[in-house]
Amino acid sequence: MLPYIDIPFQYVAAILGASSDELKLITSFLLSYPLAGVLKRIPDSKPALKNLFIIGVSAFYLVGLFDLWGGVWTLAHLYKDLLCHGLGLSSVWDTYLSTSYLANFEMNLECLLNFAGYVLFFPSLFAGPAFDYVDYESWVETTMFEVPAGTNPAKLPPTRKKRKIPRSGTPATWKAVAGIAWILAFLKLSGMYNPELVVGDQYMTRLKYYGVWALTEGSCILSGLGYKGIDPTTGKVSWDRLQNVSPWGVESAQNTRAYLGGWNINTNNWLRNYMYLRVTPRGKKPGFRASMATFTTSAFWHGFYPGYYLTFVLASFVQTVAKNCRRYFRPFFLDPKTTQPKPTKIYYDVASWLVTQTAFCFVTAPFVLLSLPASFLVWARVYFYGAVGTALATAFFSSPAKGLLIQKLKARVPAPDLKRVNSNDSIQHHEPVLGLPGEPQKDLEELVGEVRAEVELRKRKGSLGKGAIGGVGKKG
Numbered sequence: 288m289l290p291y292i293d294i295p296f297q298y299v300a301a302i303l304g305a306s307s308d309e310l311k312l313i314t315s316f317l318l319s320y321p322l323a324g325v326l327k328r329i330p331d332s333k334p335a336l337k338n339l340f341i342i343g344v345s346a347f348y349l350v351g352l353f354d355l356w357g358g359v360w361t362l363a364h365l366y367k368d369l370l371c372h373g374l375g376l377s378s379v380w381d382t383y384l385s386t387s388y389l390a391n392f393e394m395n396l397e398c399l400l401n402f403a404g405y406v407l408f409f410p411s412l413f414a415g416p417a418f419d420y421v422d423y424e425s426w427v428e429t430t431m432f433e434v435p436a437g438t439n440p441a442k443l444p445p446t447r448k449k450r451k452i453p454r455s456g457t458p459a460t461w462k463a464v465a466g467i468a469w470i471l472a473f474l475k476l477s478g479m480y481n482p483e484l485v486v487g488d489q490y491m492t493r494l495k496y497y498g499v500w501a502l503t504e505g506s507c508i509l510s511g512l513g514y515k516g517i518d519p520t521t522g523k524v525s526w527d528r529l530q531n532v533s534p535w536g537v538e539s540a541q542n543t544r545a546y547l548g549g550w551n552i553n554t555n556n557w558l559r560n561y562m563y564l565r566v567t568p569r570g571k572k573p574g575f576r577a578s579m580a581t582f583t584t585s586a587f588w589h590g591f592y593p594g595y596y597l598t599f600v601l602a603s604f605v606q607t608v609a610k611n612c613r614r615y616f617r618p619f620f621l622d623p624k625t626t627q628p629k630p631t632k633i634y635y636d637v638a639s640w641l642v643t644q645t646a647f648c649f650v651t652a653p654f655v656l657l658s659l660p661a662s663f664l665v666w667a668r669v670y671f672y673g674a675v676g677t678a679l680a681t682a683f684f685s686s687p688a689k690g691l692l693i694q695k696l697k698a699r700v701p702a703p704d705l706k707r708v709n710s711n712d713s714i715q716h717h718e719p720v721l722g723l724p725g726e727p728q729k730d731l732e733e734l735v736g737e738v739r740a741e742v743e744l745r746k747r748k749g750s751l752g753k754g755a756i757g758g759v760g761k762k763g
Contacts, residue, residue, distance in 0.1 A: 442522025462505030469498030594653035649673030
């Protein structure tokens with residue numbers, strides 16, 4: 288930590304009643320805006336300089352602000368190993384002993400520098416948003432900003448001098464304003480609604496996350512990494528490549544998939560692309576193993592607090608209940624011929640929104656409280672309404688009542704049309720959201736089937752082995 292840098296933060300923290308580390312974190316988010324402006328002004332032809340600038344700023348954050356020498360030591364040893372062993376050389380000096388290795392060394396050094404810049408990208412260092420290395424590489428090499436063929440030259444987004452990155456000050460400013468507004472709202476409301484209040488004798492909000500993610504997304508936009516392309520016809524630039532949360536999508540969600548789909552968006556994309564789809568053998572559909580690998584990765588990513596696991600497990604069952612409600616109740620509020628909403632659908636929309644929001648208020652409490660005693664205490668003080676409601680709904684859809692609903696639906700909608708009514712609900716519905724299994728019951732059935740198949744296989748192998756031994760004995 289830099290000498291005396293902690294003094295002003297401790298002073299302000301004592302006045303506001305906050306911790307100095309929280310103030311440092313918010314300061315780093317705000318400081319990333321002018322620094323991202325400087326980063327964008329580094330010439331496009333000097334990607335190495337951009338990487339070094341990013342590494343230097345992140346080093347200041349990690350060591351100068353937070354004194355995280357342990358993390359720096361780990362990174363230093365990691366890159367030493369990559370540099371020495373990843374190049375197939377015993378030491379860096381060996382590269383200078385043979386000119387045939389020199390070009391390869393420079394190329395690998397550039398890749399390592401790019402990777403270091405990617406890992407330490409300061410606008411998203413502490414809170415995200417997550418993004419792929421290929422996006423970072425196309426950003427630092429400015430290939431991301433190549434104009435699509437056929438774009439109207441008069442509609443090209445404005446840039447400065449010879450820079451390829453379009454101007455992004457306005458959308459970044461709006462994100463900063465939104466982030467600060469969410470943070471201020473959080474500071475105001477957290478005094479009235481906080482974890483201590485929930486476990487006390489008398490009820491944390493999502494606003495903190497909205498604020499942090501908006502601030503970090505804004506600095507990513509200012510650096511140019513939030514660029515998602517332009518409309519060839521209108522020339523309108525999209526800056527939502529790194530959008531990590533949709534506050535309106537979360538707060539207005541009428542079902543669990545919409546709720547979870549608007550939360551931590553880039554993490555969800557990472558889990559889907561790099562876990563759920565990658566662990567599935569080629570030519571096969573993702574199943575129990577893919578869901579379990581994704582769920583485990585998501586859980587370990589968050590940490591080992593039991594509150595996380597309470598939230599994840601219960602949320603997966605809530606998601607299944609919500610899917611069944613949408614599949615077997617929603618069609619009653621649609622015209623059976625046109626599938627358009629009937630006038631009564633407003634009641635379904637309001638009820639589904641209310642149930643979704645109240646259910647997730649219950650489900651996410653352990654995610655904030657972390658410990659089992661505090662989580663169960665809070666759940667007990669609201670009479671376990673979320674767990675009880677989920678259990679009753681699960682029992683309902685496992686009873687003959689589900690068959691009766693299906694009969695009534697088929698009576699008013701022919702089978703092919705019923706399939707069309709529910710087609711939107713089945714698209715990618717088996718895929719996990721934030722690591723939560725999309726079809727936990729189906730995954731469990733698949734697991735049971737795999738275990739039975741394995742037991743039968745072992746039995747057959749055992750009987751074959753005994754037969755072979757018996758045959759040898761008779762022959763001898």
